[in-house]
Amino acid sequence: MTATLNPPSNIGRALDRKDGRVKVTGAADYTADVHVPNMAYGVFATSAIAAGRLRLLDTTLAERAPGVVAVMTHRNAPRTGAVSAPAAMLHLPLQDEQISYEGQPIALVVADTLERATYAAGLVNAEYDLEAGTFDLQTDWSSRERIENGYDEPDTRTGDPDAALHAAEIRFCARYETTYRHHNAMEPSATTAVWDGDRLTLYDATQHVWGVQSVVAAALQVPAANVRVISHYLGGGFGSKGYVWPHQILVPMAARFAGRPVKLVLTRAQMYAACGYQTATIQDVAIGMERSGTLRAITHDVVYANAQREEFPEYAAVNTRVLYACPNIATTHRVLKVNLIQPTAMRAPNEGMGSFGLESALDELAWQTGIDPLELRLRNYAEHDPLTGRPFSSKKLREAYALGAEKFGWSRAARHVGERRDGDELIGHGMATCLMSTYRMPSTARLRMRPDGSVVVEAGSQEIGTGVRTIMPQIAADVLGVDPAAVTMVLGDTDLPVAGPTYGSSSTMGLGSAVADAALKLKARLAELGRDGESYTETMARVGADIVAEGAWEPAENGYAMFTFGAVFVEVRVDRALGLVHAKRCVGAYSVGRVINRKTATSQMTGGMIWGLGQALLERSDVDARLGRFVSKNLSGYLVPINADVGMLEAHFVDEYDDHASAIGAKGIGELGATGVAAAVANAVYHATGKRLRSLPIRPEMLIDA
Numbered sequence: 001m002t003a004t005l006n007p008p009s010n011i012g013r014a015l016d017r018k019d020g021r022v023k024v025t026g027a028a029d030y031t032a033d034v035h036v037p038n039m040a041y042g043v044f045a046t047s048a049i050a051a052g053r054l055r056l057l058d059t060t061l062a063e064r065a066p067g068v069v070a071v072m073t074h075r076n077a078p079r080t081g082a083v084s085a086p087a088a089m090l091h092l093p094l095q096d097e098q099i100s101y102e103g104q105p106i107a108l109v110v111a112d113t114l115e116r117a118t119y120a121a122g123l124v125n126a127e128y129d130l131e132a133g134t135f136d137l138q139t140d141w142s143s144r145e146r147i148e149n150g151y152d153e154p155d156t157r158t159g160d161p162d163a164a165l166h167a168a169e170i171r172f173c174a175r176y177e178t179t180y181r182h183h184n185a186m187e188p189s190a191t192t193a194v195w196d197g198d199r200l201t202l203y204d205a206t207q208h209v210w211g212v213q214s215v216v217a218a219a220l221q222v223p224a225a226n227v228r229v230i231s232h233y234l235g236g237g238f239g240s241k242g243y244v245w246p247h248q249i250l251v252p253m254a255a256r257f258a259g260r261p262v263k264l265v266l267t268r269a270q271m272y273a274a275c276g277y278q279t280a281t282i283q284d285v286a287i288g289m290e291r292s293g294t295l296r297a298i299t300h301d302v303v304y305a306n307a308q309r310e311e312f313p314e315y316a317a318v319n320t321r322v323l324y325a326c327p328n329i330a331t332t333h334r335v336l337k338v339n340l341i342q343p344t345a346m347r348a349p350n351e352g353m354g355s356f357g358l359e360s361a362l363d364e365l366a367w368q369t370g371i372d373p374l375e376l377r378l379r380n381y382a383e384h385d386p387l388t389g390r391p392f393s394s395k396k397l398r399e400a401y402a403l404g405a406e407k408f409g410w411s412r413a414a415r416h417v418g419e420r421r422d423g424d425e426l427i428g429h430g431m432a433t434c435l436m437s438t439y440r441m442p443s444t445a446r447l448r449m450r451p452d453g454s455v456v457v458e459a460g461s462q463e464i465g466t467g468v469r470t471i472m473p474q475i476a477a478d479v480l481g482v483d484p485a486a487v488t489m490v491l492g493d494t495d496l497p498v499a500g501p502t503y504g505s506s507s508t509m510g511l512g513s514a515v516a517d518a519a520l521k522l523k524a525r526l527a528e529l530g531r532d533g534e535s536y537t538e539t540m541a542r543v544g545a546d547i548v549a550e551g552a553w554e555p556a557e558n559g560y561a562m563f564t565f566g567a568v569f570v571e572v573r574v575d576r577a578l579g580l581v582h583a584k585r586c587v588g589a590y591s592v593g594r595v596i597n598r599k600t601a602t603s604q605m606t607g608g609m610i611w612g613l614g615q616a617l618l619e620r621s622d623v624d625a626r627l628g629r630f631v632s633k634n635l636s637g638y639l640v641p642i643n644a645d646v647g648m649l650e651a652h653f654v655d656e657y658d659d660h661a662s663a664i665g666a667k668g669i670g671e672l673g674a675t676g677v678a679a680a681v682a683n684a685v686y687h688a689t690g691k692r693l694r695s696l697p698i699r700p701e702m703l704i705d706a
Contacts, residue, residue, distance in 0.1 A: 050628025051133030103273025150313030159328030164297035168288025187235025276344030316354035359679030404589030428688025434566035441500025467600035505668025518551025579700030608673020
């Protein structure tokens with residue numbers, strides 16, 4: 001028995017995205033496009049203060065406004081049940097008078113049109129009893145706390161770092177800072193809730209339909225089986241839609257309260273105070289080293305922000321625990337409670353922030369000692385995890401260093417600071433190591449072969465722009481030996497098999513392994529049904545009914561340390577008069593396990609590089625110290641990279657297969673590309689100008705007359 005088509009391998013091919021055409025033509029239906037009969041519209045009235053209590057809340061005018069169906073406040077909203085992760089916040093709005101951040105919902109107005117709901121929300125009148133708030137990480141360090149409820153250890157220690165630092169021939173210490181940043185996905189968060197008796201259908205812009213199901217069910221105190229969550233297309237999330245935020249709970253609550261379906265779409269301004277942001281960090285890095293370049297001690301102490309009544313861990317020093325062979329390493333993480341909405345994961349959490357501190361510090365040491373920055377990293381290459389002693393499941397970072405250096409031309413880089421110029425521009429080169437933890441999630445999937453020989457992959461996963469709709473059929477086609485064009489995917493629905501979240505660069509490993517398992521079972525079933533010399537198409541035509549196979553995969557503890565690695569090389573040009581920095585070239589080489597689709601993988605890596613360039617040069621969410629609000633809640637005041645900001649981007653992969661990480665040899669890639677870039681840019685700026693900048697973003701005023 002043979003397949004209809006049997007190419008050598010579908011894995012690794014640069015196939016076009018299956019959902020590309022519907023997205024660019026506008027045919028894809030996003031959550032905000034949902035319309036159901038008798039639908040009403042919800043709009044939040046929000047707090048104008050960041051800390052205090054409601055003294056008066058007058059909704060009389062709003063309730064009398066034309067078209068208003070209901071006004072829900074803390075006085076009449078149902079009490080919610082206890083929620084837990086993946087709920088982003090454990091203390092929900094509209095449950096009491098407490099105000100913990102500016103922009104907190106104080107009322108949800110429901111009306112028959114969006115315009116009427118918006119108008120009525122503006123009629124809600126509130127008066128407050130103000131309380132003192134904390135908005136700045138530098139304000140009061142005495143109140144720093146140790147996060148106890150995270151998924152990792154906040155503090156780690158190997159050896160005796162204090163003694164090793166004291167005894168080191170070369171000692172270095174510096175403070176590095178990253179700022180508040182926002183995700184700014186093209187699609188704002190949106191939710192539509194439809195009740196049918198005691199059953200709820202929730203159309204939601206989410207990176208995890210199953211997480212929404214569990215949290216909403218707990219909050220509304222209904223069985224999870226009674227909550228169906230649908231999210232067919234997502235216009236970007238980057239972590240902002242990974243957890244479950246208050247609006248995703250309050251909208252179905254309001255729909256039940258109002259007795260009709262309710263849709264709520266957050267405004268762009270509300271996105272800055274409704275579904276998280278990346279916290280700022282203060283990082284103190286100390287390194288002890290021998291004159292030969294051998295690292296003897298590293299300490300990395302991190303302070304970051306959390307909301308007043310919440311906990312979200314950011315392990316920004318995780319890079320320091322893993323990247324380099326050093327016998328004495330200590331890391332600590334402390335949180336300062338601020339009166340802002342809870343921060344959340346942002347593309348490359350932990351490593352994306354922490355790599356700036358560690359990789360900048362290593363570059364400083366390299367220049368101080370006259371050791372090439374790449375050579376310094378190679379001299380301290382870690383053959384096993386320094387923290388646990390475990391072997392790496394796979395690691396081809398040496399090869400990535402060599403590949404990236406060759407493609408960039410690192411050996412031809414200037415060896416002296418400020419040596420290269422082009423007219424009024426100073427030219428600098430910098431590099432950094434990239435690292436991302438490997439998060440593995442259990443998943444299930446179903447494969448269905450139709451009588452015409454076509455195949456459908458079914459899984460309750462999400463397509464957030466990473467290529468899930470393309471690579472899962474590619475994996476199934478590879479196992480079955482059929483043309484990927486004959487395989488499609490249905491996803492984004494809790495009525496489908498349970499799949500993991502689409503964050504943490506985890507979908508390819510978990511869901512991909514489950515799809516491969518289902519494909520193997522389907523192939524075995526076809527072999528049982530097939531006759532000699534018969535193709536799949538002929539077998540299916542004879543059988544005349546769907547053949548279905550269920551697959552599953554769950555990660556098991558196997559004694560290996562799992563990470564993805566890479567090296568990024570950057571060339572910058574700095575205008576001496578204006579202080580403007582332009583990243584002319586960015587070349588990355590990566591060790592990521594098996595690459596399933598070279599086109600979508602390259603897109604993910606170059607997209608990550610652009611995120612890193614934004615972190616390095618543009619993005620910052622300033623907080624008004626008087627009002628406790630983000631100053632620019634729009635894209636006119638918050639700068640993200642555009643085409644003119646981005647020079648040449650290259651992403652290269654070393655050949656690798658990691659069967660310890662997943663059943664298909666792959667690891668995650670979506671976030672790795674965003675790590676290391678900010679440090680490489682700062683290092684290149686130093687090489688060009690001689691100015692060492694230790695806070696992000698790098699602004700023109702820092703470099704004028706460089």
